[in-house]
Amino acid sequence: MNVTSHTDVEALTLTTTAELSATLERSWQLVSDPRQLERWWGPPEWPSTFVKYEFEDGGRAHYYMQGPDGERIHGWWKFTSIVEPREVSIEDGFADEHGEPSGDLGVTTARLTFEPIDAGTRLTIHSGFESAEQLEEMKKMGMEEGMREAMGQLQAILDES
Amino acid sequence: MVVDEFTDADVDAIFRALADSTRRDIVTRVMNDGISVSRLASRYEMSFAAVQKHVAVLQAAGLVSKHRSGREQIVRGDVTTIHRIQELLSYFEDVWRKRALRMGDVLNDDNRENR
Numbered sequence: 001m002n003v004t005s006h007t008d009v010e011a012l013t014l015t016t017t018a019e020l021s022a023t024l025e026r027s028w029q030l031v032s033d034p035r036q037l038e039r040w041w042g043p044p045e046w047p048s049t050f051v052k053y054e055f056e057d058g059g060r061a062h063y064y065m066q067g068p069d070g071e072r073i074h075g076w077w078k079f080t081s082i083v084e085p086r087e088v089s090i091e092d093g094f095a096d097e098h099g100e101p102s103g104d105l106g107v108t109t110a111r112l113t114f115e116p117i118d119a120g121t122r123l124t125i126h127s128g129f130e131s132a133e134q135l136e137e138m139k140k141m142g143m144e145e146g147m148r149e150a151m152g153q154l155q156a157i158l159d160e161s
Numbered sequence: 162m163v164v165d166e167f168t169d170a171d172v173d174a175i176f177r178a179l180a181d182s183t184r185r186d187i188v189t190r191v192m193n194d195g196i197s198v199s200r201l202a203s204r205y206e207m208s209f210a211a212v213q214k215h216v217a218v219l220q221a222a223g224l225v226s227k228h229r230s231g232r233e234q235i236v237r238g239d240v241t242t243i244h245r246i247q248e249l250l251s252y253f254e255d256v257w258r259k260r261a262l263r264m265g266d267v268l269n270d271d272n273r274e275n276r
Binding site for chain 1: 171175179185243245246247249250251252253254257258259260261262263264265266267268269271
């Protein structure tokens with residue numbers, strides 16, 4: 001699959017484009033069906049589970065990603081706009097275990113646009129951040145997840161021996 | 162200015178500095194090579210003092226540095242600041258790239274089921 005992306009430092013945005021080899025309707029299910037969404041949102045070592053999914057304008061979602069040592073990181077979405085089967089815009093942030101926004105690290109935005117092409121469907125993702133500081137903090141958190149994962153693997157090896 | 166981590170004040174300064182088109186133009190021009198303030202001033206339809214003011218704003222944000230060479234003041238882009246932001250965005254670029262690849266995997270799975 002062909003995936004391209006570029007970043008805009010001044011605007012703090014990034015754009016990712018992917019050509020999916022499936023029809024527009026089929027590709028749309030990747031976002032409209034939470035069971036399919038779960039298969040790509042979180043990395044394999046931090047799989048995501050969506051416990052609430054109100055797929056409509058102004059609707060909210062609550063999900064968690066579970067790490068190798070069982071720890072859960074909760075997040076919320078707000079669907080700011082849905083134009084079926086073409087475009088969905090979300091706000092994404094960290095949540096408490098009940099799915100209520102925790103306010104930590106602010107809000108990031110994503111707009112996913114699907115368009116039919118000869119080869120199937122072109123998906124364009126525009127992702128936006130509030131500030132360079134937010135990027136720093138989120139990256140640090142991502143790094144910590146990676147670290148915990150490595151520690152978990154180490155523990156698994158120790159448990160086996 | 163510490164570039165490993167940005168404080169709110171640093172970020173404000175950077176975005177205020179880059180909000181002006183002349184200042185963005187100056188940063189682009191001095192990124193690869195140092196240029197004197199007087200040479201920069203000759204490229205814009207504004208006074209030497211006005212250009213110097215723009216340079217001072219960029220300098221305060223850590224986007225350029227200024228040093229003396231004989232009678233000239235040379236302005237040079239501070240690549241570390243720009244690189245730091247670029248590096249951060251690249252990290253999230255990778256997050257979305259991997260998501261897009263996993264979407265492809267989900268779609269490939271149904272092709273396999275249909276076969």
